[in-house]
Amino acid sequence: MKIDRLIGILSILLQKENVTAPDLAKHFEVSRRTINRDIDALCQAGIPIVTKQGVNGGISIMDGFRIDRTLLTNSEMKDILAGLRSLDSINGTNRYGQLMEKLSAGSSDFMTGDQSILIDLSSWYKESLAPKIELIRRAIDNRSLLEFHYYSPNGESRRVIEPYYLIFCWSSWYVWGWCRQREDYRLFKLNRMEVLTADEDEKFEKRTAPYPDLSNERIFPGGIRVKALFDKECKWRLIEEFGSGCFEELQNGRLLFHADYTSRDNLISWLLTFGEKAELLEPEFLREELGETIRKMSDLYTNGNKHGHDEKCNITDIGKTKTS
Numbered sequence: 001m002k003i004d005r006l007i008g009i010l011s012i013l014l015q016k017e018n019v020t021a022p023d024l025a026k027h028f029e030v031s032r033r034t035i036n037r038d039i040d041a042l043c044q045a046g047i048p049i050v051t052k053q054g055v056n057g058g059i060s061i062m063d064g065f066r067i068d069r070t071l072l073t074n075s076e077m078k079d080i081l082a083g084l085r086s087l088d089s090i091n092g093t094n095r096y097g098q099l100m101e102k103l104s105a106g107s108s109d110f111m112t113g114d115q116s117i118l119i120d121l122s123s124w125y126k127e128s129l130a131p132k133i134e135l136i137r138r139a140i141d142n143r144s145l146l147e148f149h150y151y152s153p154n155g156e157s158r159r160v161i162e163p164y165y166l167i168f169c170w171s172s173w174y175v176w177g178w179c180r181q182r183e184d185y186r187l188f189k190l191n192r193m194e195v196l197t198a199d200e201d202e203k204f205e206k207r208t209a210p211y212p213d214l215s216n217e218r219i220f221p222g223g224i225r226v227k228a229l230f231d232k233e234c235k236w237r238l239i240e241e242f243g244s245g246c247f248e249e250l251q252n253g254r255l256l257f258h259a260d261y262t263s264r265d266n267l268i269s270w271l272l273t274f275g276e277k278a279e280l281l282e283p284e285f286l287r288e289e290l291g292e293t294i295r296k297m298s299d300l301y302t303n304g305n306k307h308g309h310d311e312k313c314n315i316t317d318i319g320k321t322k323t324s
Contacts, residue, residue, distance in 0.1 A: 006038055018058040086119035132190050136175050139163050139198040148196040164209040176212045224261040227282040229254050234277050
């Protein structure tokens with residue numbers, strides 16, 4: 001990414017009195033023209049960079065200019081390092097950690113041995129997520145269109161978007177961009193994206209993209225007032241998922257749960273994970289729907305369910321055929 005290269009160039013200029021553009025181009029594996037653009041960007045950022053032509057020429061930072069590390073405390077530097085290393089946890093590299101260590105040369109007191117905050121952003125889907133994240137990052141930098149097959153509660157579709165932001169929120173990764181099908185900005189979850197490609201030949205004209213509104217009220221609107229009873233063994237889960245203020249402990253030890261929920265389907269699925277340890281009291285229409293779901297599940301697993309039994313026999317026969 002460009003920001004990585006800019007910080008890397010600045011780090012080299014702080015450590016060396018003079019360096020040539022060809023050396024920088026070779027080090028970062030880019031063209032001299034790219035290095036020249038990077039130097040211009042650093043100058044625009046307020047770094048007094050001097051370039052000299054000739055045998056002893058090169059690029060350097062103006063004499064007397066120093067970045068005062070005391071502007072950042074050790075605690076602040078540790079937080080920066082923790083944040084950078086958390087990005088390494090996505091794909092298993094040490095790229096950001098090495099970058100930070102270069103910038104912090106000579107200040108070993110806040111390096112690895114003295115770290116007190118460790119952030120791991122990796123997930124169970126690390127093998128599939130890492131390539132998607134890298135591809136999306138390149139597409140954002142290069143202004144390349146992204147095309148992918150998307151799975152949503154409303155069905156499957158093929159989407160083409162102009163990507164602007166890669167977001168980690170609610171324990172998942174998302175990309176925010178302008179959807180050409182919907183002609184509006186949309187948020188897409190990476191785990192639901194398949195056959196992801198970037199069109200390197202077709203560049204999009206960058207829009208003034210707004211930051212996505214990631215407030216819970218905007219993404220997960222409430223509307224379903226839930227009241228339920230849970231056995232006391234469920235206390236740890238309720239606290240973990242909703243906090244200690246989501247229930248009242250009754251005299252018999254059971255927990256009276258109350259909260260706003262966003263999706264009737266998700267609510268029913270969530271309650272079913274508690275088995276017989278949870279009872280939905282309100283709303284009444286969902287209590288009836290949950291009861292109907294449980295009756296259908298009971299029929300599905302009842303020995304007298306001929307349709308399910310026949311399907312099980314057919315699957316068993318297929319397995320026997322393949323192994324025979």
